Amino acid sequence: MRRYTGSLTVELEDVNTGVVETVSETNMVTNLVNDLLGMNPMGLFYKCSGQYDDMMVWNDEMLPICPNMIGGIILFPSALTEQAGNIYPPSSNMPVGYASNDVNATGNVKRGSMNLVESMALADGYKFVWEFTPSQGNGTIAAIGLTSKKGGANLFGSDAAVDTTLLLLRQNSLDLTVDWLNTLFRAIEVDFENGLLYSIAYASNTVTVTRYRIPIFDVGLNEKLDDTTLTLEDTTVLQCSTFRFYGSYTPYGIFLDGGDGYWYGFANQANSSGNATMLWIKIKKSDMTFTEGSWTLSNAHLKAVGSFREDSSYPNTQRNAVLRNGYLYVLGYDNDGVYKINIANPTDITFLSFGFTSEAKSICTSGSCEVRLMMIGDVIIGYDFIIDVSDRVEQTIGGTRMSNNLATPLFRYKEFLVGWGGSYGNEYRYNFLFTPYLATICNLSQAVVKNADKTMKITYTLTEQVVSS
Known part of the structure; x- marks a missing residue:
């Protein structure tokens, strides 16, 4: 059995003064990974209907878990309920920003980019690094959660790119x-x-x-x-x-x-x-x-x-x-x-x-x-x-x-x-x-405000530990 733990650091730098505001927190992990790897409703992961029974290929789409099944980030304006079953918060807490496991090449100002140089697999987990320019991800940030690479792309849709939250x-x-x-x-x-x-x-x-x-x-x-x-x-x-x-x-x-x-x-x-x-x-x-x-x-x-x-x-x-x-x-x-x-x-x-x-x-x-x-x-x-x-x-x-x-x-x-x-x-x-689920939940001890005068860098490290069941 594997137990996951995570920690993050948010760095907000004022582009005018150079002053850096830093917040560090630890997170809780939801049931997301266990659900996906441990459930099989309607036998959907069994091939049982012949040549026209099309199925997702797990490798690259979902595996390795990082940075695929867990490969994105969502930024929320209000705190999240810290419960293992809370994998979809209500849309009254609509995110102010998000990012996937790639560089945002669109005009979507809610979406940041992964730093592909600093993000990497670790011996016991994965280190994610996301960056938001002064125009991206602006608003109050009170909670942060890891999501899928697809969920972090354009969430429910944007005015800059066509995407879908649905993975067949x-x-x-x-x-x-x-x-x-x-x-x-x-x-x-x-x-x-x-x-x-x-x-x-x-x-x-x-x-x-x-x-x-x-x-x-x-x-x-x-x-x-x-x-x-x-x-x-x-x-x-x-x-x-x-x-x-x-x-x-x-x-x-x-x-x-x-x-x-x-x-x-x-x-x-x-x-x-x-x-x-x-x-x-x-x-x-x-x-x-x-x-x-x-x-x-x-x-x-x-x-x-x-x-x-x-x-x-x-x-x-x-x-x-x-x-x-x-x-x-x-x-x-x-x-x-x-x-x-x-x-x-x-x-x-x-x-x-x-x-x-x-x-x-x-x-x-x-x-x-x-x-x-x-x-x-x-x-x-x-x-x-x-x-x-x-x-x-x-x-x-x-x-x-x-x-x-x-x-x-x-x-x-x-x-x-x-x-x-x-x-x-x-x-x-x-x-x-x-796909815009919550794999982790991290409520900030004090909300931060990202605006057009600040860049933001989020370093999120997720580690695993094998424990006896």
């Missing part, structure tokens, strides 16, 4: 019937601890909730690990009097997990003027009781929240809305903002302006399945913007976050993400690593 661990080709694909593509929740998948469908004034057993951390005697052995456990059909999907050829509507003990369905037609009508259903997970109704949203100009169309060969999906902390976020019709709607009080509706016109393209590759709005953790991500939990909008360079076609939300367990999708007959299960 596995792409598993699905050789399934269309009915099974429809079930997977309608997935609304994955209960990782209990090995359950929930799928919700609308058809002919009914909402059908199905629960399946899915192998995640244990495999039954008659099960495989290629999504062909989902076992149906329960089906509940809800007869609706108000709620329905709009349209006929393409049914417009979406189901979302509220994270509050309920699933929600929403349906609307895109409208460029006037009021918007939104149909809704609220389903209690514990007993499948439900309520439903209709909202009139005054002077709200919305895109359709989403759509799901069955096809004889493949499903067609689109996602333009997410739920966060009791609010529905829907892309505006004119691509210049999102509407934030209180699902408990729809008169509480706010338009969050981007301050620019978004390209509003799919975050994943365009095809028969597309996602224009998604959420990872508590960060809402669009094609060329992000929205933190405080509803602060940040413009980023437009670009796809994954070269895949996603139909479902990305379901997260610790650092691992899973989702299903595809395009025009090529369907897959995707397993990703969410």
Whole structure:
């Protein structure tokens, strides 16, 4: 068994006076490395589906651990909770700076550079050295954490470079019937601890909730690990009097997990003027009781929240809305903002302006399945913007976050993400690593302020010790 310890020194030098301010601290180590090397949810690190079962190559991408799995740094304006399980802090503590294991050749002023000469492997660990110019990483710094090389590149996105926080661990080709694909593509929740998948469908004034057993951390005697052995456990059909999907050829509507003990369905037609009508259903997970109704949203100009169309060969999906902390976020019709709607009080509706016109393209590759709005953790991500939990909008360079076609939300367990999708007959299960994690946490005894009059050098040494278990 290996035990990791770390220490850092922050040096801030005033470029005008030459005065150097130095802070030295020790850190705590999170469960990150043990999770990644000790867990195998859904058998994602086993090759089990033939030639189209694409998997990440560990060497160079993740190993050696330093400077790959641990190869970046993140600077936070507020202190972090010192718990081994705290691997993703809330976006209310959005970083002021970060860096990867290379030299920043972009115009991203939040990103610093690794000193490739002074950074090196040690006999018992690794010495990282990062440098920030006067224009880089400015702000209050109260906590620092080591992250992955990918997580330290552009975090959730920047206005200077296209990057993604998602590292594809596995792409598993699905050789399934269309009915099974429809079930997977309608997935609304994955209960990782209990090995359950929930799928919700609308058809002919009914909402059908199905629960399946899915192998995640244990495999039954008659099960495989290629999504062909989902076992149906329960089906509940809800007869609706108000709620329905709009349209006929393409049914417009979406189901979302509220994270509050309920699933929600929403349906609307895109409208460029006037009021918007939104149909809704609220389903209690514990007993499948439900309520439903209709909202009139005054002077709200919305895109359709989403759509799901069955096809004889493949499903067609689109996602333009997410739920966060009791609010529905829907892309505006004119691509210049999102509407934030209180699902408990729809008169509480706010338009969050981007301050620019978004390209509003799919975050994943365009095809028969597309996602224009998604959420990872508590960060809402669009094609060329992000929205933190405080509803602060940040413009980023437009670009796809994954070269895949996603139909479902990305379901997260610790650092691992899973989702299903595809395009025009090529369907897959995707397993990703969410890379801007915390491998270490170091709260500074006193916050420092980095500004345009100062350069900054951070020396972070991580060492290991073999101990008996």
